[in-house]
Amino acid sequence: MTAPHTAITPELVREHGLNEAEYARIQELLGRDPNIVELGIFSVMWSEHCSYKSTRFHLKKLPTSAPWVIQGPGENAGIIDVGDGDVCVFKMESHNHPSFIAPFQGAATGVGGIMRDVFTMGARPVASLNALRFGEPSHPKTKHLVSGVVEGIGSYGNCMGVPTVGGEVNFHSTYNGNNLVNAMCVGMAKADKIFYSAARGSGNPVVYVGSKTGRDGIHGATMASAEFNEDSEEKRPTVQVGDPFTEKLLLEACLELMATDAIIAIQDMGAAGLTSSSAEMADKGDSGIEIDLDKVPQRETNLTAYEMMLSESQERMLAVLKPGREAEAERIFKKWELDFSVIGFTTDTHRLVVKHKGEIVADMPVTALSDAAPLYERPYITRAPASGTPEFDATRPVMTSLLKLLGTPDLCSKRWVWEQYDYTVMGDSVQQPGGDAAVVRIHGTQKGLAMSTDVTPRYCKADPREGAKQAVAESYRNITAVGATPLALTDCLNFSNPEKPEAMGEIVNGIEGMGEACRALDYPIVSGNCSLYNETQGEGILPTPTVGGVGLLKNIARMATIAFKRDNDAILVIGETKGHLGQSVYLREIEGKEEGACPPVDLKLEKKHGKFVRGLIEAGKLDTVHDVSDGGLLVAVAEMALASGIGAVLRTNYDPADFIPTMFGEDQGRYLVALPEKKADAVITAAAKAGIYVRHLGFTGAVSEMGEPVLQGVGLPAVGLETLRSAHENWLPSYMNN
Amino acid sequence: MKAAVVVFPASNCDRDAAVALEQITGHKPQMVWHADSEVPEVDLIVLPGGFSYGDYLRCGAMAGQSHVMRAVKEKAEQGVRVLGICNGFQVLTETHMLPGVLMRNAALKFVCKPVGLTVTETQSVFTRHYKAGQRVEFPVAHGEGNYVADTETLDRLEGEGRVVFKYAPGENPNGSERDIAGILNDKRNVLGLMPHPERVCDPLLGGTDGKAMFESLLEALS
Numbered sequence: 001m002t003a004p005h006t007a008i009t010p011e012l013v014r015e016h017g018l019n020e021a022e023y024a025r026i027q028e029l030l031g032r033d034p035n036i037v038e039l040g041i042f043s044v045m046w047s048e049h050c051s052y053k054s055t056r057f058h059l060k061k062l063p064t065s066a067p068w069v070i071q072g073p074g075e076n077a078g079i080i081d082v083g084d085g086d087v088c089v090f091k092m093e094s095h096n097h098p099s100f101i102a103p104f105q106g107a108a109t110g111v112g113g114i115m116r117d118v119f120t121m122g123a124r125p126v127a128s129l130n131a132l133r134f135g136e137p138s139h140p141k142t143k144h145l146v147s148g149v150v151e152g153i154g155s156y157g158n159c160m161g162v163p164t165v166g167g168e169v170n171f172h173s174t175y176n177g178n179n180l181v182n183a184m185c186v187g188m189a190k191a192d193k194i195f196y197s198a199a200r201g202s203g204n205p206v207v208y209v210g211s212k213t214g215r216d217g218i219h220g221a222t223m224a225s226a227e228f229n230e231d232s233e234e235k236r237p238t239v240q241v242g243d244p245f246t247e248k249l250l251l252e253a254c255l256e257l258m259a260t261d262a263i264i265a266i267q268d269m270g271a272a273g274l275t276s277s278s279a280e281m282a283d284k285g286d287s288g289i290e291i292d293l294d295k296v297p298q299r300e301t302n303l304t305a306y307e308m309m310l311s312e313s314q315e316r317m318l319a320v321l322k323p324g325r326e327a328e329a330e331r332i333f334k335k336w337e338l339d340f341s342v343i344g345f346t347t348d349t350h351r352l353v354v355k356h357k358g359e360i361v362a363d364m365p366v367t368a369l370s371d372a373a374p375l376y377e378r379p380y381i382t383r384a385p386a387s388g389t390p391e392f393d394a395t396r397p398v399m400t401s402l403l404k405l406l407g408t409p410d411l412c413s414k415r416w417v418w419e420q421y422d423y424t425v426m427g428d429s430v431q432q433p434g435g436d437a438a439v440v441r442i443h444g445t446q447k448g449l450a451m452s453t454d455v456t457p458r459y460c461k462a463d464p465r466e467g468a469k470q471a472v473a474e475s476y477r478n479i480t481a482v483g484a485t486p487l488a489l490t491d492c493l494n495f496s497n498p499e500k501p502e503a504m505g506e507i508v509n510g511i512e513g514m515g516e517a518c519r520a521l522d523y524p525i526v527s528g529n530c531s532l533y534n535e536t537q538g539e540g541i542l543p544t545p546t547v548g549g550v551g552l553l554k555n556i557a558r559m560a561t562i563a564f565k566r567d568n569d570a571i572l573v574i575g576e577t578k579g580h581l582g583q584s585v586y587l588r589e590i591e592g593k594e595e596g597a598c599p600p601v602d603l604k605l606e607k608k609h610g611k612f613v614r615g616l617i618e619a620g621k622l623d624t625v626h627d628v629s630d631g632g633l634l635v636a637v638a639e640m641a642l643a644s645g646i647g648a649v650l651r652t653n654y655d656p657a658d659f660i661p662t663m664f665g666e667d668q669g670r671y672l673v674a675l676p677e678k679k680a681d682a683v684i685t686a687a688a689k690a691g692i693y694v695r696h697l698g699f700t701g702a703v704s705e706m707g708e709p710v711l712q713g714v715g716l717p718a719v720g721l722e723t724l725r726s727a728h729e730n731w732l733p734s735y736m737n738n
Numbered sequence: 739m740k741a742a743v744v745v746f747p748a749s750n751c752d753r754d755a756a757v758a759l760e761q762i763t764g765h766k767p768q769m770v771w772h773a774d775s776e777v778p779e780v781d782l783i784v785l786p787g788g789f790s791y792g793d794y795l796r797c798g799a800m801a802g803q804s805h806v807m808r809a810v811k812e813k814a815e816q817g818v819r820v821l822g823i824c825n826g827f828q829v830l831t832e833t834h835m836l837p838g839v840l841m842r843n844a845a846l847k848f849v850c851k852p853v854g855l856t857v858t859e860t861q862s863v864f865t866r867h868y869k870a871g872q873r874v875e876f877p878v879a880h881g882e883g884n885y886v887a888d889t890e891t892l893d894r895l896e897g898e899g900r901v902v903f904k905y906a907p908g909e910n911p912n913g914s915e916r917d918i919a920g921i922l923n924d925k926r927n928v929l930g931l932m933p934h935p936e937r938v939c940d941p942l943l944g945g946t947d948g949k950a951m952f953e954s955l956l957e958a959l960s
Contacts, residue, residue, distance in 0.1 A: 151848075155848075158881075159748060161750020161751070244748075245792025245794065248748040419850055420849070427757055427937060430942045
């Protein structure tokens with residue numbers, strides 16, 4: 001099907017994921033029938049993955065600017081100003097479908113791809129995070145997928161020498177046939193050394209650098225734009241193979257070249273490889289590009305033009321240089337033992353022209369691939385949000401439930417995962433995995449970047465709008481809880497089939513809810529991607545709009561962590577606990593119900609509470625803070641105790657009917673803080689003055705008669721921290737090792 | 739003390755080593771590229787952690803064949819101190835500058851975590867600032883740190899006081915024989931170890947137990 005003069009049949013068009021109307025539009029744009037190479041190019045550029053045809057209309061509703069935003073969506077990654085001439089470059093991207101088909105390579109190349117997006121802008125990657133969602137643990141494939149994905153992420157990130165400092169791992173049956181791998185990379189660059197992808201000018205050399213092109217990954221973007229079926233595993237050849245060693249060389253070579261002023265534009269070859277990089281660069285530069293495929297470094301013999309244009313071989317970049325600087329650039333890439341080839345030049349024709357063996361094999365207007373790509377306002381239905389207050393058994397012993405919750409797949413320690421990632425390389429990881437947000441020191445300074453990935457998919461299922469707001473609010477809280485100011489977000493919008501009105505309703509409401517929260521919290525979205533068609537045999541995933549937040553910590557010496565620091569500290573809860581059990585982990589794990597309204601998010605309160613807590617940390621008055629989220633208050637207290645080895649005694653004199661909702665409800669906008677008792681009064685007074693609800697929950701430092709640290713309270717029989725720790729630590733390793 | 743850090747393709751702890759050296763000695767070390775066939779006149783050569791040449795073939799195997807390693811070997815024979823950390827230790831065994839081999843971790847997984855170590859030998863330029871039997875904590879971050887050698891070699895290493903660090907009882911992260919974490923060559927001027935002392939020279943990064951190694955070297959070589 002890849003011979004140059006293959007006849008274009010309706011079957012062939014369908015196999016390329018294009019419908020009749022789309023094909024007619026291609027004929028109209030070209031004024032003739034496309035040939036097979038052109039059909040392939042349109043197929044990837046007009047795929048959901050590359051064109052955002054179902055979401056572009058709605059994505060415009062997201063706020064993307066702020067005084068500190070240097071680059072919003074539309075480039076390889078977003079950029080924010082972090083002061084002193086430094087900028088932070090970051091993005092998150094999904095690699096869901098490949099990671100289900102081939103977990104190790106799919107996850108590894110997901111990490112590699114997002115790192116290239118960051119260093120192609122001139123930034124050195126300084127941190128990685130990963131948000132992972134797997135099917136239920138009892139599903140026969142889950143263990144194999146967890147094992148492969150984690151190993152793949154580790155193998156790539158560890159070799160690159162970029163610390164993997166955070167992320168999340170959750171399980172739910174809707175991901176049984178469609179796991180999610182969302183990889184985020186954060187890099188640092190100088191404000192006057194940022195590189196963009198606009199291939200401006202005419203007659204400038206277009207150079208190909210990095211690995212050779214092979215047959216791997218052909219049609220990856222098209223695969224990522226279709227739902228899964230039983231044959232999906234036969235698509236393994238469309239998953240790319242990663243080589244982190246080459247990527248490390250490519251990183252160093254690119255940064256070395258970027259130290260000169262030889263580059264006009266540069267972009268990585270990610271999804272849709274040579275096709276999307278050349279078309280997008282010409283489009284942004286308002287120019288044209290002519291490339292000669294005979295000059296492309298090739299790993300295999302007899303590659304066709306079709307295969308070369310659609311290959312997703314990894315570790316490749318396309319750059320436009322200033323004329324006459326080719327030799328200088330070539331020297332650098334040869335030093336790093338990488339391929340370097342001038343494969344074409346920019347033109348003023350606004351056309352993408354591809355030659356192979358002396359023949360023109362593709363010739364089309366650049367805008368046909370970008371602006372003219374289909375844009376759909378798909379019909380959608382807004383489902384009524386789940387509502388009501390579910391019933392629960394008020395007689396269940398609270399401490400027994402806590403022990404059970406700490407050992408559930410979603411709340412257990414993820415140590416088994418992050419110990420496979422090098423999180424200390426680069427010597428700046430000042431807050432390591434296990435806290436609310438990871439913190440990486442800005443090299444050579446006393447400032448830090450705080451980072452976190454967040455979303456609570458069960459809330460998004462119950463109420464897509466409120467759930468998406470909550471994802472943004474929780475990110476804001478996690479960044480705040482270490483003392484940092486949240487600055488901007490990247491997003492990975494994982495949803496199911498946009499052609500189904502109910503699923504499209506989840507997308508629209510999710511985006512709108514996210515936008516509302518971003519606006520209220522001055523927390524714009526600067527980069528990201530959409531991953532749709534996450535459904536298998538008709539069953540969609542929980543809506544999962546993951547957000548990756550970045551904040552700036554002014555002084556790492558005043559960073560807060562979740563671990564208790566001293567005995568006899570007062571434990572305070574900032575924010576009101578109403579006892580919202582709907583859609584809580586408690587309800588699901590203990591009562592076996594996924595019911596009720598998800599907790600409402602009050603964005604005004606989020607901002608107010610965040611400002612209050614951050615102010616105390618920045619003033620040096622608070623060093624122990626934990627966001628209250630999944631599992632509620634008692635789980636959060638237990639996590640603080642476990643992180644420190646210091647126990648706690650709680651003043652839990654509640655009515656029986658209120659006890660369980662108070663301990664396990666997931667009301668939003670709350671922080672747990674601990675500080676010396678004599679300083680607590682001032683904080684309580686300040687909170688009262690600001691109109692912020694605060695409750696004195698107890699004290700740190702409880703020990704048993706044997707001297708063992710314990711967690712206890714009224715109605716809470718003392719349990720040793722080691723017992724809690726076993727419950728918390730054992731589930732994942734014993735699941736994975738059996 | 740003058741120091742050099744060798745940079746192989748895909749070394750990735752070269753900067754970390756340089757930062758720690760500069761912090762403790764007050765001088766930036768010289769960075770030496772793998773293709774160079776000469777090593778400058780220095781008192782200490784550091785082979786840093788990372789994945790030299792992608793760790794393809796075997797960890798450290800291709801780096802062992804590099805131009806620069808011939809020069810490093812010559813320097814070591816002349817008595818220059820050589821410190822191989824993690825991948826650097828693997829390179830040292832591949833070049834037979836240290837005995838034994840580093841196999842895949844017993845659990846077959848990469849492992850990154852702080853690990854307790856016992857300083858078992860303080861009669862060396864690398865460890866004189868530690869106390870004999872002192873417990874220290876360094877992070878490990880490796881997939882192939884499982885030290886293996888024949889019984890005779892292991893007996894000799896222990897008998898000659900060349901096992902410098904052992905994993906603390908119950909904390910062996912990789913299955914190394916006799917809990918060996920770091921060893922000296924017979925002339926005692928070459929040390930290889932899997933844990934990372936350069937990552938614990940800053941209190942913000944989880945401890946300063948690694949400083950004493952660089953301070954030992956500074957005192958001995960200044």
